[in-house]
Amino acid sequence: MSSANPVRPSLIASLLAFCFAWLAPSAGAQQELDPPPEPLTVIDVRYTGSAGVSSEQLPTVVAELPNSPYSEHRVRTAVERLYDTGRYAQVRVFRQDAPDGVVLIIELTAKLRVRNVAFQGSDAVGDRELRRRARTVEGGEFADSLVERDRSALTDLYAEHGHFQAEVFAEITPEEQLRDVIFIIDEGEQAVVRAVRIQGAEAVPEDDIRGRLPIRTGDAYSARALDRALDELRDNYTQRGYLSMESFRPDVTHDPDANAVDITIPVAEGPRVHIGFTGHAKHDADSLSKAAALERVNDFALQAARDNLLDFLGRRGYLNASVDDPTQTKRGDDLVIGFHIQEGARYRIEEVRFESDEALSVEALRGQVRTRKRGRLGGVPLLGIFSDGGRFDPDLFEEDKRVLELHYRRLGYRQARVTGGPIIEDDGSRLAVVFQVTKGRRSDVSGIEIRGNDTVTTEALLSRVSLKPGDPRDRLRELAGERSIRELYAARGRPYSEVRTAYNAETGVLAYEVVEGPPVTIGRVLIEFENPDPKTRPYVVRRELLVDEGDPYNGLLLDRSRQRLFRLGFFSRVSMRTPGFDEGEETVDVNVALRERSAGSVNVRGGFSPSEGVRGTLELLQRNWNGTGRRLGSKMRLGTLGNRYEITFVEPWTFATPTRTTLRIFRDNLEEQDDTLTTGALINLSQSIFTHNRVSVQYRYQEFALAGGADGEKIEDKGIQSTLSAVGAAFLRDTRDDLFAPGKGWYNEVRFEVAGGPAGGKTRFTRVTTDARYFRRPVGDIVFASQLRLGVSSRRADLSPISSTERFRLGGSTTVRGYPERSLGVQDRFGAFRGDLLFQGNAEVRIPIKGVVGMAYFVDIGNLWIDYGDIVDDPPKVAVGGGLRVQTPIGPVRVDIGAPLSRLRDLDQNPKLWVALGNAF
Structure with missing residues (x-):
């Protein structure tokens, strides 16, 4: 057996050293040969495709592409912003290299819009239901796939109505970027029900069940009728005690040759269920069964029924009641569910007690809770x-x-x-x-600090914090301070600023720590109409916007701009999107999407009032005349006391400023004005100041003539001069939260008017009126409303009296409700009651009862005089009363009964009944 000799460590080290020595010069040489490439520049941007391009319609990031450094991220962002405009169905970018940089070719495919959608041949299904099912809508995006989907969906809709052989075709008419879509429908005949089978019915005879169903043999078939039949089937079994009955999806088979439907409804009956109660002595079985609400038989449903019984008994005062676990007993084929109840004694709360360490009094604590003895x-x-x-x-x-x-x-x-x-x-x-x-330990605020602020002064930020040194630490007020500081930064163009609080428990110092975000500016403001053929001109939209390109970003102004556009009255949808804001971009475009609605209207109204009897009004109004935002209207009012005709024109922007000019020309012969025929005109210029204030100036001219009378009788014989020329001014401040049913806020108005003299005309007077209203909610939804009206009309002693039509009137459904209409004041030589000094005060408590129904209690006081010295001899008249209020879509309907507390001449002291639309003030 042999083994390899180990490699020496010194040899390995030598080889590594040789490799590093050989690679080092090569890397250095490579660096000298290949310096880092300079960034490419976008030298040109070209647009192709089906969409025409205007430079004003390009988002900021796209408009800034030429001569900017090229980057894939910048190109991707440009594509996203182009999609965000909502104009393009597809955006593709191609890069073309050039000697000095790159050329970007942007291919834009415009969205096709649907101009009109119509349905032909539809009789069995209504137009509204067809439009709900179709996703091709007028003003929406057009796509062949969407039309095909709608064609299939409409075919299914007709099958649900029993028209299984219906065919739907789509006819598309192109016109540039617009498409007209017509769905042509061949409904065919509605199928009839040939057979209804209940599969699995054993305990209950099938014929008996079929006889109770709302769908029978020979009836026209529809899916809705079948759904009603299934509901009736379940109710039928439940009433018979089959709580575990289950019905399954019915099988509906259509025979095209006979155009008939066979329906099979599978059911699983289960056992018949009986509910029994034992041990109860103070409740009947029916009320207990209803309280248990047992509709199925399973462990969960049985436990829920037991809990329902305990809750039912507890809410009725049986706090010691007990309900044993339900038992299940077989009785033949039936099932008996048993509940054993021990009711115990019934209790009422005898005392509400507070166990605390006396941080608050018992009375203060009791005022916070609704549990009562x-x-x-x-x-x-x-x-x-x-x-x-x-x-x-x-x-x-x-x-x-x-x-x-x-x-x-x-x-x-x-x-x-x-x-x-x-x-x-x-x-x-x-x-x-x-x-x-x-209660634990109390945390107090010993001091407040602002940290991290550079662009906003500490004093400005502290003014946004409601907490002060010495106050208890209130988390709600603390968070409100955070929100208010963020809003201040956002209003100054730094919406990404962050604010958080830190409280030092040892020192009691509350610090607001600010992380200021970068300044954010508005890029392009792009306006897009969702309607294929918009009527409104773009400048009408732009002048309502409170932000412009280059302005600091202000979310509050964007919200107010959206509200201003809505208030124009001719847009059904206003959307403002700010692509790039969520990503933290420092230049943010504003995409304004608008959907127009019909600006014309025909209004017909009628009614009855105690002062004017029966009356009817026909009004024609165009809110957006010729797409300019101007209003043009005409009104005709016919009534028991005479008729009135008028034409009104409103220019919302005068002299390129938001000055509203109103021109009204009128003619009336109202008998309530002394049987006179009045022809005149009025011009009013008004402008908003800040958010809640409005100032106006006005000029009116009127000519008076007798509408009827004896031969030779003149208008002057009625105490009325023949002409009136008056100039006036008004200041209005309105902070109410609702114009029709205010719950809080103020309404303050001061009017000044001068007739005659330099203004011309035969009628001469100077008049000042004030109207102050205050609303608040003292408790819950209860509203306290109050009003104070004062008025003074004066003339020179050497001139004729003030025309009767220009004097104050008082008494009736909207002033002092215990007295007849226009009954207060001094009787003149023509039999009418008027005055030159006005005092009126109202206080009302409006209490909601349930839903749209409410009630009110009121106190009214007021009177009219000729001179100041008359006030002592004829003090103000007082009335008290109450009534009902019913809220309706057109405003509250009120029924008031007012009782006079002060005697007025020889008039009766009976209460007065008033029925009117709208609040008294």
């Missing part, structure tokens, strides 16, 4: 149903515990825990609910 009527026979509490609700108790913990934590007790539960005391005769509070 039995009211005074709880122990009175028959009257106990009106008791305001007393039943222990475990779900409500758990909610109360969470509320208490949150309340303690907001007071700085971060480790607060609430336990407890119902306790039966005094030898089982008394129920108390105990909340056991362990």
Whole structure:
């Protein structure tokens, strides 16, 4: 046996040294021969394909490709951004090398859009159902595969309706990048049911079952009728006690020669189930069976039924009730499910007790929870149903515990825990609910620091934090501060900034640590209409946007821009996407996608009001006239007291600024204005200031004539001058959260108007009016609403009185509801009650009851006077009342009853009934 000699270590080391010495010069020489290549430059970008390209429609990263360094990442990003615009079905990029760099050839295949979709020959299936099933939609992307899929889906839809022999064809008409699609349908005859078989029915006669099904031999077949038959079949077996019955997928066989359907429904009946209860004395079997809600027989369903019974008994006050595990006993072919119940005594809550270390008073704690002890009527026979509490609700108790913990934590007790539960005391005769509070150590804020901020001052950031030194550490307010600081950075163009808090438990210092993100700017703002033939001009969209190319990125302004576009009223969908934002890019494009809806409308309204009787209104409105955003409308109102006709034109942007100009021309002969015929015009210019404010100036001119009267009678004989020319101004601030049913916020308006003098016209006066409204929710959804209106009209002593049409009126359904319409004030020589000084105050509590129904209580006060000295002799009139509110899609309908508390002349003191649409204020 021989072995190889081992290789000497010195020999291996020599060989390695030789290799390194030979390779080193070669590597150095290679470095000298091949310096690193310089980056390539994109010297040109060319576009090919079916899509025309405008430089304004290119995303920023694509527009910046020429003369930029070439990289695969930049090209991939450009392709993604082109897809993000929503204009292209396919984007392909080819690279072509050139002596000075590379040329990129971008092949764009435009998306084909569907202009019109129509269905011909459809009688058995409605147009709406056909459109729900088809995925080819008007304004959507066109694809042959999608049309083929829809053709197959529509064929299946007709089969569901019993038209098994229906055929669907698609006719496609191209026009440039648009396609018109017509689905031509040959429905054929609807199949009839030839036979219905129940396979597996043994305990229940098959003929009996078939007789109860809503689908029978000779009926027209449809899948919906079959589904109803299956539901009826299951209900039929359940009512007979076959809780374990199972029905399987029916077999539907269509005979094309006879155009008939044979239906076979397989069933597995299982045993008939009886539910029995023992041990119960205070509940009948029917109520227990309903509470158990046993619909199947298996271990899970039986345990759920037992839990349902315990919950049912517990909620009715039987807290010591017990339910044994259900038993199953065979009785012939039937199955008996037995529940043994021990109800025990019934308890009502006699005390709600708080066991804590007195961080808060018992009254303060009790105000946080909804669990209540039995009211005074709880122990009175028959009257106990009106008791305001007393039943222990475990779900409500758990909610109360969470509320208490949150309340303690907001007071700085971060480790607060609430336990407890119902306790039966005094030898089982008394129920108390105990909340056991362990508050833990309180955390206070001794100081607040801002760290890491460079571009925003510490003072500006501290102003966004509601917590102050000395406050308890409230996590909700702490997080609100984080959010507010992030919003401030986002508003200043740094939306990637991060904020987190750090609390030092030893020193009590709360630090807001800021990691400032890079500045982000808006790249291109690209506008895309989803409609194939949009009417709105692009500049109408751009002027509503609060951001422009090159501006700092501001998400809040983007949201407000989207809201402004929605408020225009002629877009059904507004989408704003910012591709690249989630990836952290520092230049972000804004893609605005819009779907137009019909801007024209015809509105017909009618109704009745106590002040105007029967009235009807016909209105024609175009919200987007000629695609410019201008509004043009006409309105005709016919009623018991006369008619009114008007034409309105609104220019939303005047002098290239967001100044709204409204021109209204009207003519009316409303008898409520002293049987006068009025012809006039009004022009109003208004502009928003910041978010909630609006200022306006106005000029109106009116001519008055008698609508009827004795021969020779003049308009001046009615206390009305023949012409009116007035200029005015107004300031409005509106912070209400809802225009029709506000729950919080303010509405403040001040108006000033001067008639006559330099403005011309025979009517002369100066008038100032104010209207202040305040809304808040003191508790839950209850709304407290209040209003204060003041007005003063004055004239020179040597001039004729103010025209009766321009004087204040008061009383009725929207002012002081205990008095008839326009009944307050001083009676003039024409028999009308008016005044030159106005005071009106309203307070109302609006309480929701259930769903759309609510109620309200109100107090109204007000009066009219001629001079200030009349106020003492004729103080304001007061009315109180209440009513119902019903919310409807067109606003709340209210029914109010107001009772006068102050006597008014010789009028009766009976309450007044008002039925009206909309809130009083």
